[in-house]
Amino acid sequence: MKRITGIFSFLAAMILWSAFAAGTATAAQLADLLRQRLSQEVRAAVSGDVELQNVRVLQGEELLSADGNYRIGSVALDGYTGMNRMNYRVELLEANRIPRSVLVEVRYEALIDVFITAHALPKGSALSESNFYPVRHRVSRLPVGAVTDKKDVIGKTLRINLSEGLVLKRDHFFIAGMVKRGQKVKVEIESGSVLIATRGILRTEGTVGSTVRVYCEASKKEIIGVLVAVDTVKVKV
Incomplete structure (x- = not known):
């Protein structure tokens, strides 16, 4: 039974490949061929790698369900409809008939x-x-x-x-300019026009410009200030 199932799967794949190579397809095969073609178009239009998520027919759905042998003709971008969404106008060709078109919306994800x-x-x-x-x-x-x-x-x-x-x-990771907890620093306490300089120990790590907690040796208390240099914390009171 597994062997028979495998043979049918192989034949189905060969039929789809033959249709793709010939450029024509029945309605049953057309959806797969259309998705493959749209995937190529999106990858060509969007920088970087993308993954096709969904294809929705906006106009001309009856053409895709009709019997007949179709060949996909031109595929043209018809506008952007939102984040990671584009519309395409797809031309369907059939022997001895006027070309028809369908409008589809494509949703994709950047990878x-x-x-x-x-x-x-x-x-x-x-x-x-x-x-x-x-x-x-x-x-x-x-x-x-x-x-x-x-x-x-x-x-x-x-x-x-x-x-x-x-x-x-x-x-x-350690960031360039990161000062570790426990580092001894100069503490500048600013109150109006008065500036007091003392020493302290960082209780939290931080980068220059970030807010840190520091143990002030003069007051024997933890205070909060801004790390203005790798060895200096400024505190305003």
Whole structure:
């Protein structure tokens, strides 16, 4: 039984391929051929890699369900109808008949690489290409903070432990200019026209320009300020 089913599947594939090669198709085959052609058109029109999601007939659906041998003629872009949506005017040709056309809406998804850990990685690891692999992912469902450029991964140092199979994200790595928790810094306390300079210890890590908590050695208290340089926190009171 499995052998018979396999033979029928093979014959069906050969019939569709023959129709594609000849440029003609019955109504039963036309939908597949149309989808293939539209997929080619979308890839040519959109920069980057895309995946065809849905094809909806807006005008001329009766032509696609009618009996007859058709050849797909010209396919022309008929406008953009929204995010990742385009309309195409498709010409259908049949022997000794006036060309007809259908209007279809195509929905597609842009694809981009994300990078997956190939094995468990300890904190402090400097990543190389052997530590991760790329996977194509829909842009609309991209994880927040996911790294999409390999150059942003290679040679970067992990700030946390990662298990196998995780999507690499920007906050997994030490950022240039990142000041670690526990770093000793100068604390400048500004009150009106008075500026007091003292020392302190960062209680939270941060980058220049970010808000951090710092333990002030003079007051023996934690205060909040802005990291204005890698070694200086400014506090306004």
